[in-house]
Amino acid sequence: MWNTPIDLPVKTRKAVIDLLQHRLADSLDLWSQAKHAHWNIKGSNFIALHELFDQVAGEADDWGDLIAERLVQLGGTADGTLRRAAKRTQLAEFPEVDSQAKMVEALSHAMANFGSLIRESVDKADALGDKGTADLFTEVSRGIDKLVWFVAAHLHCD
Numbered sequence: 001m002w003n004t005p006i007d008l009p010v011k012t013r014k015a016v017i018d019l020l021q022h023r024l025a026d027s028l029d030l031w032s033q034a035k036h037a038h039w040n041i042k043g044s045n046f047i048a049l050h051e052l053f054d055q056v057a058g059e060a061d062d063w064g065d066l067i068a069e070r071l072v073q074l075g076g077t078a079d080g081t082l083r084r085a086a087k088r089t090q091l092a093e094f095p096e097v098d099s100q101a102k103m104v105e106a107l108s109h110a111m112a113n114f115g116s117l118i119r120e121s122v123d124k125a126d127a128l129g130d131k132g133t134a135d136l137f138t139e140v141s142r143g144i145d146k147l148v149w150f151v152a153a154h155l156h157c158d
């Protein structure tokens with residue numbers, strides 16, 4: 001760990017860095033899953049979903065950046081490569097899908113799973129005594145919940 005003038009205790013910083021490291025891996029995984037869906041979506045809603053999935057990827061990229069930079073501010077080293085993220089991510093692998101509905105369902109499931117891990121992390125960061133990180137996760141939590149709504153609304157077509 002690197003030294004920093006930030007006055008959070010070393011024990012707190014270590015635990016929060018570990019938490020951030022996990023959510024960074026999830027963010028990078030979500031980014032790649034949204035890109036995968038963006039590239040492979042087919043069907044009547046193609047252009048809307050193609051663009052929406054790219055918006056999800058863009059937001060996941062921004063969240064990963066916020067998380068990684070907070071981690072470094074606290075004295076950590078961000079494990080930012082795809083290979084390192086792949087070892088640590090808690091998201092499931094994107095399934096093989098053969099329809100537009102299944103693609104939407106698979107991505108909304110991954111997004112909701114990410115949202116759940118982020119929500120848990122708000123409480124964990126708060127319990128560790130780092131309200132700054134808890135606030136960062138809260139911001140991400142609001143963002144992913146909104147995008148889950150955008151994507152999952154396509155599943156209600158009746």
Ligand SMILES: [Fe+2]
Pocket residue numbers: 038054
């Ligand atoms: Fe593209």
